[in-house]
Amino acid sequence: MIKRLQRKFIAIAMGSLFVILLVILAAVNGVTYYQMNQNADNLLTLLAQNEGKFPELERGMRPPKELGPNPAHFSEETPFETRYFLVKTNQEGTISQIDTGHIAAVDSSKAREYAQTVLESGSTGGYLDQYKYLVQEKTYGTLILFLDRGTQLQSSLSLLLLSSGIALATLMVMLLLVSLLSRRAIRPVIESMEKQKRFITDASHEIKTPLAIISANAEVLELTGGPSEWTQSIQNQVGRLGGLVQSLLTLSRMEEDAGALRFTDFVLSDAVEETAQSFAALAQSQGKTLSLSIRPGLVMKGEESGIRQVVSILLDNAVKYASPESRISLFLSGQGKYAKLEVKNACDPVPSDLDSLFDRFYRADSSRSRDTGGYGIGLSVAKAVVEAHKGRISAQKDGEGAVCFQAVLPLG
Structure with a gap:
């Protein structure tokens, strides 16, 4: 119980930290990428308005309004730092001019290929490899501008990798600290x-x-x-x-002390059948019928006495609360590495909150519990035994007016 509580505390703490770091990572890298994109769009718009050239900016002059309300990225050095090329076409769509004088990595033939690819796509903007492009219609035809964003994209990727590495390292350090201090916290x-x-x-x-x-x-x-x-x-x-x-x-x-249980290999099918047979006469004395459907040969590694106790609790509960003249059914089946034990019985009325049946001293009907001699702890014991075997137990409605208790237990 304490170890489960400690693991749950660590999981909640690390999960919360992971969400916070993920939000910070998304915000920082998202804002950075957005600003980079906005900067490129502003530069392309400015170049398009000036036919592929930057306007002359004298020292002390304010940047053009086209660059937005806060063009801190634009200065007298921007025209010399920006790498771009352009392609112009006439009204017939034939390439009439190629200018690669502002970039060294692209020659005329490569620029022609890029332009033809953009024209065939029909897009007016976007990315092609590391180049962000803008297509504008002019009186003479079409102007296609390509802005080299390789350095900026590499910087964004480096920021993403660096911030992710820092976040991962933070998570590892916090996991170590939380693991060491969790017991003190709880x-x-x-x-x-x-x-x-x-x-x-x-x-x-x-x-x-x-x-x-x-x-x-x-x-x-x-x-x-x-x-x-x-x-x-x-x-x-x-x-x-x-x-x-x-x-x-x-x-x-x-x-x-679930870890101190003595697990041995035993035939689960025989243990369930022997335990269930002892309830046949009890059910019959109350006018009820007990039917068994048990898959033979299922072998389980666990504490046999504990599993027999689970079967006894579920059948005792079914016999006590089953409707008069009704059938109680027990099923044991194998599903891969797991065994599934089911106990079904008619119940009128079916408890509204079935999950609460496993709470200590919970009684769906106090008057009936007193009449039948129950004290509301048997199902809690059954749940503890099943969970000690790394299994799970639940209760659910089975059609109208019936309830089914299901325990799934690992065979290995």
Whole structure:
């Protein structure tokens, strides 16, 4: 239980940190890429308005308005730092001019190929390799501008890799710190759980002694004065309290010392069938029918007594709460590396909150629980046993007026 709580704390802490870092990464890199794109669009627009040339900008002059309200990226050096080439076509679509004087990596033939690719695509803007392009219609034909963004794209990729590396390193360091400090963080919860466990254990042992004395006194009264309804009632209540104490001890052991269970290989099919057969007469005495469908030969590695207890709890619950003159069905099947145990019974009415049935001392119908002698902890024990075997248990409606308890257990 404590280890599960510790793992859950680590998972929540690391999950929260991962989401925060992911948002920061997306924001930083997204804003950077957007600004880079906006800068390229502004430069292309400016070049297109000036027929492929930058306007002369004297020292101290403000940048052109086309560059936006905050053109900090534009200066007297921008025309010398920007690498671009252009292609012009006439009204018939024939290339009439190619200018590669502002770039060294592209010659005229390469520029012609790029221009033809853009014209065939019909797009007015976008990326082609590392070049961002803009297509504008002019009176003489079409102007196609290509702006080299290789350096900027490489810088954006470097920023992405660097920030991702820093985020990953941060996650690893935080995982180490959270793992080391998680037990200290949940120490109050651990102390509370340990106190609760000690209280249950100590109280259970303390209760056993007066129960034994009460039972012995009742037997003496029966020997001296003969059995009566009062002595029988005392013995019944002593038995109920003894069963409750034993269930509490079992639940505490399963939740806290699941790693100490003695797992052995045993034939699950035989264990389930033998346990279920003992409930056939009980069901019949109450006018109910128990049917079994068990796949033979299923072998499981686990604590056989615990699994038998799960079967007993589920069948005992079904016999107690099944509708009169109804059928109780038990199914055991194999699905790959797992075994599936199902217990179905008619129930009127079906509890509205089936998940709560596994809570300690929960009773869907208090009056019926008192009549049947239950004290609302059996299903909690069954859940603890199943989870100690790395399995899962659930309850769900099975059609109208029926409930099905399903336990999935690993065979290996």
